Amino acid sequence: MKPAIILVAPQMGENIGAVARAMYNFSLVDLRLVSPRDGWPNQAAYPMASGADYILDKAMVFDSLQEAIADLHYTVASTARKRELSKSILTPRDMAVRLNDHQNSGLKTGIIFGPERSGLENDHIALAHDIVSVPLNPDFQSLNLAQSVLLLGYEWFQKSDAPKREYDIQKDVAAIGDLVFFQERLVSLLEGRGYFPTEEIKPVMIRNLKTIFTKLHLTKQEIQTLHGIIKLLQ
Amino acid sequence: MKPAIILVAPQMGENIGAVARAMYNFSLVDLRLVSPRDGWPNQAAYPMASGADYILDKAMVFDSLQEAIADLHYTVASTARKRELSKSILTPRDMAVRLNDHQNSGLKTGIIFGPERSGLENDHIALAHDIVSVPLNPDFQSLNLAQSVLLLGYEWFQKSDAPKREYDIQKDVAAIGDLVFFQERLVSLLEGRGYFPTEEIKPVMIRNLKTIFTKLHLTKQEIQTLHGIIKLLQ
Numbered sequence: 176m177k178p179a180i181i182l183v184a185p186q187m188g189e190n191i192g193a194v195a196r197a198m199y200n201f202s203l204v205d206l207r208l209v210s211p212r213d214g215w216p217n218q219a220a221y222p223m224a225s226g227a228d229y230i231l232d233k234a235m236v237f238d239s240l241q242e243a244i245a246d247l248h249y250t251v252a253s254t255a256r257k258r259e260l261s262k263s264i265l266t267p268r269d270m271a272v273r274l275n276d277h278q279n280s281g282l283k284t285g286i287i288f289g290p291e292r293s294g295l296e297n298d299h300i301a302l303a304h305d306i307v308s309v310p311l312n313p314d315f316q317s318l319n320l321a322q323s324v325l326l327l328g329y330e331w332f333q334k335s336d337a338p339k340r341e342y343d344i345q346k347d348v349a350a351i352g353d354l355v356f357f358q359e360r361l362v363s364l365l366e367g368r369g370y371f372p373t374e375e376i377k378p379v380m381i382r383n384l385k386t387i388f389t390k391l392h393l394t395k396q397e398i399q400t401l402h403g404i405i406k407l408l409q
Numbered sequence: 410m411k412p413a414i415i416l417v418a419p420q421m422g423e424n425i426g427a428v429a430r431a432m433y434n435f436s437l438v439d440l441r442l443v444s445p446r447d448g449w450p451n452q453a454a455y456p457m458a459s460g461a462d463y464i465l466d467k468a469m470v471f472d473s474l475q476e477a478i479a480d481l482h483y484t485v486a487s488t489a490r491k492r493e494l495s496k497s498i499l500t501p502r503d504m505a506v507r508l509n510d511h512q513n514s515g516l517k518t519g520i521i522f523g524p525e526r527s528g529l530e531n532d533h534i535a536l537a538h539d540i541v542s543v544p545l546n547p548d549f550q551s552l553n554l555a556q557s558v559l560l561l562g563y564e565w566f567q568k569s570d571a572p573k574r575e576y577d578i579q580k581d582v583a584a585i586g587d588l589v590f591f592q593e594r595l596v597s598l599l600e601g602r603g604y605f606p607t608e609e610i611k612p613v614m615i616r617n618l619k620t621i622f623t624k625l626h627l628t629k630q631e632i633q634t635l636h637g638i639i640k641l642l643q
Contacts, residue, residue: 202546225551312436317459407602408642
């Protein structure tokens with residue numbers, strides 16, 4: 176279950192192609208066009224799709240927004256401007272949560288975008304359940320159509336995949352025993368060279384030294400490297 | 410406090426303009442260019458900036474990445490590809506948390522991007538503390554330079570409003586220039602001792618060494634300590 180991307184009255188074929196490219200980066204494949212200005216299919220779209228031709232090939236065309244979203248259960252309208260309509264304005268992240276919740280309930284969803292310059296009309300927005308706006312610099316708001324699709328697609332994708340691991344962990348981190356062995360070797364070497372001025376200050380200096388090498392999260396290979404350096408410098 | 414955006418060897422002026430536009434949407438203004446292919450200033454950048462001319466006007470140009478980030482304390486390298494370097498790969502959201510936490514501690518940060526087609530080289534990535542990758546469709550990964558800046562800028566901007574710190578940052582982290590100075594000293598010392606068996610393998614060995622000390626997040630005091638150790642072992 177993935178949201179459809181609905182473009183209302185898009186103008187340039189190039190922009191439709193750029194939208195397809197943005198969509199496919201986030202595994203979105205259901206593109207719906209409402210009254211594209213230059214008709215459809217439009218060869219101008221393909222070069223800008225950078226290979227996401229599949230999405231353009233299977234894009235569906237409708238005469239009205241109403242028809243385009245008739246099979247969907249929940250839609251969000253993307254708009255940059257403050258509207259007088261009495262709907263809450265979602266952040267992209269909130270939008271992603273709502274899309275996901277609907278999808279998880281087996282419901283079909285979509286995100287609606289307006290024409291390049293003018294954006295969605297109020298009559299279009301009235302058909303959507305919610306409005307989403309990307310928070311931007313108050314002094315400079317300049318997203319093109321494909322960039323808006325990119326950002327909202329990104330948020331949906333992050334939410335939908337909900338990666339359990341937040342980042343990759345190095346696979347080859349050294350065991351703590353190896354680290355301690357290196358630290359002890361370094362300390363004893365330094366001691367032999369008179370590194371510690373007094374017995375009182377020695378424990379603190381040793382602790383500081385160990386802190387340096389502990390917070391490295393060193394790999395086995397890196398510990399070997401450090402051993403090599405010490406050996407050479409000796 | 411906002412992250413600098415550093416472009417390493419950008420090719421098309423148009424893309425630099427598109428990056429400025431993406432940046433300013435999220436209130437990012439500090440653009441740094443390392444060896445732009447067509448020189449700088451470049452009039453081709455302005456039409457694509459859609460009015461974010463201010464950022465182009467005050468962009469700084471450097472001969473090397475090292476110089477471009479010398480005044481920063483924490484940097485993240487943006488890359489699409491799996492790397493063999495032993496650094497964690499952050500999600501954009503994790504990156505935003507780390508940038509924000511450093512900034513809240515009064516530290517200067519930056520995000521580093523590579524050339525349009527080839528991306529960052531490993532030697533560039535070795536200078537960064539962390540790597541960030543945008544999670545994308547495994548079957549289609551096609552972000553251009555400005556789109557990468559847009560997505561990472563977006564995540565930073567969403568996070569930058571958040572009041573709470575998610576992890577503690579050392580207050581006295583050394584500036585990157587100090588770290589580089591130490592690394593250079595170590596390398597030259599090792600070179601004098603015949604550490605590098607062949608000229609072919611030398612760049613890889615140097616890169617691995619630098620990676621070790623970059624991911625330490627060393628404080629000024631700790632760099633002093635390491636200088637002291639080297640001096641003593643010499």
